[in-house]
Amino acid sequence: MTKGNIPRHVGFIMDGNGRWAKEHGKPRTFGHKKGADVIHEIVSASFNGGIEVVSLYAFSTENWARPKDEVDSIFDLLRKFLKKYAKELIDEEIKLIISGDLSALPENLRSECLERIADTCRFSEHVLNIAINYGSKAEIVRAVNQALKNGKTQISEEDIAENSYTKGLPDIDLIVRTGGEQRLSNFFLWQAAYAELYFTDVYWPDFHKKQLGEAIGWFSNRQRRFGDVSPK
Numbered sequence: 672m673t674k675g676n677i678p679r680h681v682g683f684i685m686d687g688n689g690r691w692a693k694e695h696g697k698p699r700t701f702g703h704k705k706g707a708d709v710i711h712e713i714v715s716a717s718f719n720g721g722i723e724v725v726s727l728y729a730f731s732t733e734n735w736a737r738p739k740d741e742v743d744s745i746f747d748l749l750r751k752f753l754k755k756y757a758k759e760l761i762d763e764e765i766k767l768i769i770s771g772d773l774s775a776l777p778e779n780l781r782s783e784c785l786e787r788i789a790d791t792c793r794f795s796e797h798v799l800n801i802a803i804n805y806g807s808k809a810e811i812v813r814a815v816n817q818a819l820k821n822g823k824t825q826i827s828e829e830d831i832a833e834n835s836y837t838k839g840l841p842d843i844d845l846i847v848r849t850g851g852e853q854r855l856s857n858f859f860l861w862q863a864a865y866a867e868l869y870f871t872d873v874y875w876p877d878f879h880k881k882q883l884g885e886a887i888g889w890f891s892n893r894q895r896r897f898g899d900v901s902p903k
């Protein structure tokens with residue numbers, strides 16, 4: 672599902688903030704702050720480069736296992752990010768969606784999310800999807816349960832897609848994971864069924880426009896066959 676050789680939908684697993692901080696002799700929370708600082712550059716470069724949907728992994732259902740002060744500081748950074756770019760989202764006509772269970776989040780973060788979603792729900796050209804308290808397995812179970820609640824007795828692929836957080840969006844074409852690990856860590860398993868996977872050792876706070884360009888360049892040389900014998 673590409674437009675030329677530009678992916679329509681890119682998912683970023685923003686990993687390596689803690690190790691970046693350690694290498695700089697700083698606390699992990701400082702790494703998260705630096706990581707939050709590069710998000711804007713990457714998201715705007717993505718949209719300017721023709722990408723339609725950007726999905727960001729900000730906090731996983733597994734990340735609750737971390738020390739409370741680290742979790743609190745991640746939530747605080749997310750709230751500040753959304754507040755800081757509230758106007759820009761509207762000016763640039765970017766639709767914000769949040770994937771994940773908002774009910775478990777601090778009230779001030781939840782309300783910031785809901786306000787940004789409401790402010791931008793009329794847009795469609797560019798979509799910024801932030802995964803907060805998100806896990807793919809939980810999402811799929813939730814989708815099945817919603818379909819059952821709606822009276823379905825047999826679940827189809829369309830039912831799962833329709834009841835997912837990314838309803839109506841194209842599937843993920845490219846996943847970029849920074850920080851050197853080569854795994855998906857429960858990130859959009861359904862939507863990334865046919866995604867190209869790009870892993871880089873660069874830590875997220877050091878991932879800039881140049882590195883994004885390298886990832887897109889790599890993607891544009893992939894041959895996508897979707898099970899067929901010739902490239903699509």
Ligand code: IPE
Binds near residue numbers: 686687
């Ligand atoms: C990713 O960076 C950010 C979140 C999970 C919120 P990490 O905090 O996982 O950084 P490393 O993997 O420990 O370096």
Ligand code: IPE
Binds near residue numbers: 686856
């Ligand atoms: C994945 O990173 C989650 C986010 C980037 C938000 P983790 O650092 O939590 O992943 P694992 O634990 O190394 O798989």
Ligand code: MG
Binds near residue numbers: 686687850
């Ligand atoms: Mg990590």
